Amino acid sequence: xxxxNAMSEPMVQVHNVTKVYERGKQKIEVLHGLTLDIPKGDFxxxxxPSGSGKTTLLNLIGGLDKPTSxxxxxxxxxxxxxxxxxxxxxxxxxxxFVFQFYNLMPVxxxxxxxxxxxxxxxLSAAQRRKNVGVALEVVGLADRAKHKPRELSGGQEQxxxxxxxxxxxxQLLVCDEPTGDLDRKTADEIxxxxxxxxxxxxxxxxxxxxxxxxxxxxxxTLHLEKGQLLEQAA
Amino acid sequence: MTRSGFVVANLxxxxxxxILTLLSVIMAFLLFGLLQSVNTVFSSGADFVGxxxxxxxxxxxxxxPLPLSMVPKLEAIPGVARVxxxxxxxxxxQTNTPLIMFALDPQRYHDVYPEWKMPEAxxxxxxxxxxxxxxGRQLANQYGWKIGQKIxxxxxxxxxxxxxxxxxxxxxxxxxxxxxxxxxRTNLAFIQQDYFEEANQFGLKGRTNFLILKLVPGANAEAxxxxxxxxxxxxxxxxxxxxxxxxxISFVKQIGDIGLIVRWILFAVFFTLLLVVxxxxxxxxxxRIPELAVLKTLGFxxxxxxxxxxxxxxxxxxxxxxxxxxxxxxxGAMVEKATGGQFLLQLDVSVWLLGALAIVLMSLAVGLLxxxxxxxxxxxxxxxxx
Numbered sequence: 230x231x232x233x234n235a236m237s238e239p240m241v242q243v244h245n246v247t248k249v250y251e252r253g254k255q256k257i258e259v260l261h262g263l264t265l266d267i268p269k270g271d272f273x274x275x276x277x278p279s280g281s282g283k284t285t286l287l288n289l290i291g292g293l294d295k296p297t298s299x300x301x302x303x304x305x306x307x308x309x310x311x312x313x314x315x316x317x318x319x320x321x322x323x324x325x326f327v328f329q330f331y332n333l334m335p336v337x338x339x340x341x342x343x344x345x346x347x348x349x350x351x352l353s354a355a356q357r358r359k360n361v362g363v364a365l366e367v368v369g370l371a372d373r374a375k376h377k378p379r380e381l382s383g384g385q386e387q388x389x390x391x392x393x394x395x396x397x398x399x400q401l402l403v404c405d406e407p408t409g410d411l412d413r414k415t416a417d418e419i420x421x422x423x424x425x426x427x428x429x430x431x432x433x434x435x436x437x438x439x440x441x442x443x444x445x446x447x448x449x450t451l452h453l454e455k456g457q458l459l460e461q462a463a
Numbered sequence: 464m465t466r467s468g469f470v471v472a473n474l475x476x477x478x479x480x481x482i483l484t485l486l487s488v489i490m491a492f493l494l495f496g497l498l499q500s501v502n503t504v505f506s507s508g509a510d511f512v513g514x515x516x517x518x519x520x521x522x523x524x525x526x527x528p529l530p531l532s533m534v535p536k537l538e539a540i541p542g543v544a545r546v547x548x549x550x551x552x553x554x555x556x557q558t559n560t561p562l563i564m565f566a567l568d569p570q571r572y573h574d575v576y577p578e579w580k581m582p583e584a585x586x587x588x589x590x591x592x593x594x595x596x597x598x599g600r601q602l603a604n605q606y607g608w609k610i611g612q613k614i615x616x617x618x619x620x621x622x623x624x625x626x627x628x629x630x631x632x633x634x635x636x637x638x639x640x641x642x643x644x645x646x647x648r649t650n651l652a653f654i655q656q657d658y659f660e661e662a663n664q665f666g667l668k669g670r671t672n673f674l675i676l677k678l679v680p681g682a683n684a685e686a687x688x689x690x691x692x693x694x695x696x697x698x699x700x701x702x703x704x705x706x707x708x709x710x711x712i713s714f715v716k717q718i719g720d721i722g723l724i725v726r727w728i729l730f731a732v733f734f735t736l737l738l739v740v741x742x743x744x745x746x747x748x749x750x751r752i753p754e755l756a757v758l759k760t761l762g763f764x765x766x767x768x769x770x771x772x773x774x775x776x777x778x779x780x781x782x783x784x785x786x787x788x789x790x791x792x793x794x795g796a797m798v799e800k801a802t803g804g805q806f807l808l809q810l811d812v813s814v815w816l817l818g819a820l821a822i823v824l825m826s827l828a829v830g831l832l833x834x835x836x837x838x839x840x841x842x843x844x845x846x847x848x849x
Contacts, residue, residue: 293760293842314764321762328846332757336472341464346761348466393761 239302240401240433241267241290246299248285248456259285260456262299269400272427272434274444277453283437284405286453290435291403292320304400321349325394325432329406331386333378333393340365340374343392350397364392367430368422384415391422395432402426404436408443420446470774477747481779484743488783489790491736492818496791498725499814505721516575517688518710519674522701528670529700537674540690542682547575548671550659553620554652556606562616564652566659566671569595575677578641585610585636593658596632599649600639610634616652621663630662647807675707733825741829744776748833755837756845769838776830777822784822788815 243265250257259282267273267290275283288294289301292308295316301309304323311319333342340361347357365371368388378386387407394402404423408416424446426432436447444450452459475481519537521527528550537546547568554564569590573579581597589595596614608614617628632654640646660668676691678684688704695702705713748755758768788810795808810818 288843291760293846314766317759317762317764319762320760326760328757332753332846334469334472334754334757336476337464337469341469341472344464345469345758348464348469349762354465 238269239266240269240271240304241265241435242300242302243286243290244300244302246286246289246296246301248282248289248294249297258456260289260296263456263458265451265458267433267435269433270427270431272424272446272448273436274447274450275435275437275453276439276441276444276450277459281453282456283453287403287405287435287437291324291326291401292316293326318349321346321397323399323401325391325397325399325402327387327390327394327402327404327407329409331378331383331390331410333386333389335378338375338377339370339381339389339392342378342389343396346393346397360396361392364396365389367395367426368392382415383411384418387411387415387419388422391419391426395426400431400433402432402434404434406437406439408438408440413442416440416443466771467774470771470778473747473751473771474775474778476751480743480746484740485779485783485786487736487739488780489787491732492784492787492821493790493794494732494787495729495818495821496788496810496814497794497808498728499817500791500795500808500810502722502725503811503814515678515680515684516707517676517678517684517691517704518707519676519691519702519704520672520710522692522703525672528667528672529674529702531669531671533674533695533700533702536694537676537691540676540687540694542678542687542690543676544679545571545574545677547571547675547677548656549653549673549675550656550667550671551620552654552659553618554616555619556616561619562602562652563650564616564654566654566656568656569597569653572653575675578645579638580641581636581638585638588635589653589655592633592635593655593661594631594633595635595658596652596654597636597638598634598652600637600646601649602652603634603637605650608634608637610637621659621665621667623662624664626664676704733821736825737828740776740779740825741832743779744772744829744833745836747775748772748837752840752845753848755840756842759840759842760846765838768840769834772834772837773826773830776834777826780822780826780829784818784825788818 243263246260246263247258248260250259263282263286265286275286277283285294289296290303292303292311296309299309300307306319306323308316308319334345337345340358343361343364344357347360350357352360362371362374365374368391370385370388370392373381373385373389378389381389387410391407402423407423408419411419420443423434423436427434427448434447436443438444519529519533521529531548534546534548537543548571549565549567552564552566554562556562569586573586585597589597596616598608602608612634614632614634616630616632618630619628622628623630638649640649656671676687678687684706688706691704692702755768758771759765763771792810795810798808
């Protein structure tokens with residue numbers, strides 16, 4: 230299938246989604262009837278000021294939270310209708326997550342961290358080890374497999390986090406400020422890696438960022454403000 | 464890596480804290496094992512003796528001896544088959560090892576206690592040797608005593624007429640128990656009443672601490688004991704009669720209600736342990752709320768995350784509990800050896816089973832609340848640090 234054809238199939242469909250948070254007696258509407266399509270193989274950067282709803286939208290797309298109203302379909306599956314257990318299983322199979330502060334388990338080595346999502350599969354220990362090796366190879370950290378997070382640099386930690394997101398081979402990667410804690414050079418390396426995953430491995434990637442230079446690595450950038458999509462730039 | 468490997472890795476994220484907590488669990492279960500075995504020893508010591516014998520002692524105290532002239536009167540009571548008696552000797556082996564030792568009439572004792580197994584020739588030798596001594600198998604094995612040896616034993620109560628506290632006896636028999644329960648009690652030693660009466664300096668004669676009534680099969684123990692006490696009421700030697708089992712229990716309770724003391728100590732120990740381990744677990748979960756949220760993000764269900772926390776609590780208490788109980792076993796064996804088998808502080812199956820129950824309950828008590836907290840975590844709030 231050509232890249233153009235692949236890009237025409239929808240990976241994420243967000244239709245008329247509203248999200249309201251209740252903080253004590255206060256109700257805060259973060260997203261207001263937002264509609265958005267992200268095709269398969271796309272690399273989208275979500276930008277906008279703090280409080281614009283970027284992370285909320287990312288959490289909804291990744292199935293970490295549920296919308297107050299509206300529909301969300303990812304890879305052909307209506308995830309807004311899933312219960313918490315079904316949603317957990319769906320996340321394990323379909324989405325990889327990358328966070329700003331890496332969120333690795335400090336008690337595990339790099340390979341232990343990468344193996345963690347595979348404990349939810351029926352793979353044998355040998356098969357898990359093999360997959361972990363491949364994922365660490367892809368992010369260029371095969372030689373750091375036995376190191377614990379505190380023995381790695383920030384960029385290396387983020388690479389381990391990306392390997393963890395990749396290891397179960399999900400089609401969608403969601404990244405919340407993946408370079409927010411890194412210097413420019415390391416940030417560019419990480420973004421370059423995400424670009425490779427998008428272009429060469431066909432992963433659909435959605436990142437939230439405040440950094441316009443980071444957004445330049447994406448195929449397109451979407452701007453949010455006050456819970457609404459402002460424009461769509463190619 | 465496996466799920467259990469992940470649990471163990473998490474347990475040792477704060478090595479010092481975990482080791483200190485583990486030590487407190489070990490100490491608690493060590494105490495539990497030892498105290499529970501003490502309780503078992505004291506409370507079950509009389510279970511197997513049944514109610515076929517009655518113990519008669521002076522109403523005031525068993526330290527006040529009763530006259531042997533009571534024997535024929537007691538034997539005349541319907542329901543009484545035979546009467547034996549025993550006088551506390553206060554024997555001491557070498558410098559300071561106390562022996563459970565009584566002076567008694569060999570034939571009568573043999574008749575009343577068929578549970579002691581010894582060749583008839585040795586019973587005969589005991590009866591016909593004034594300086595005769597018979598000892599239980601355990602005692603003989605412990606000190607390597609052989610039949611035919613002269614055994615020097617001193618008494619901390621009864622000096623001989625020449626003022627010497629050192630007595631010398633001829634070992635003429637070694638008895639065993641009819642079954643395991645009785646074999647455990649073969650740490651006793653018996654000498655002849657006649658020789659004791661003849662040789663003691665204080666001239667105690669015709670008196671004894673305890674009269675033991677063997678009942679005929681089917682006799683009403685309660686009725687017989689009432690008859691005995693009524694018979695000697697308002698005499699200079701009023702009696703207190705009870706079954707052998709009750710006697711053993713009341714003898715032990717001179718020290719206090721061991722069961723109650725043990726229960727209170729263990730309650731205090733486990734309550735403290737609950738606070739210590741509970742606090743460790745709560746702190747451990749509080750410190751890694753974002754990590755638990757990441758687990759849920761990766762696809763682990765609420766139940767799995769709850770299971771991880773509960774498994775950590777269980778692993779900690781299980782490790783500490785098993786080490787503690789094993790140490791209690793070891794300590795019990797050492798105490799038993801040091802006291803020459805007179806204090807059988809073994810952890811029997813019932814103590815291990817109770818220990819296992821305590822491990823399960825303690826794990827639930829310390830792991831449930833932190834586990835439920837982990838289960839209830841909302842991913843988005845936890846990741847945002849709310």
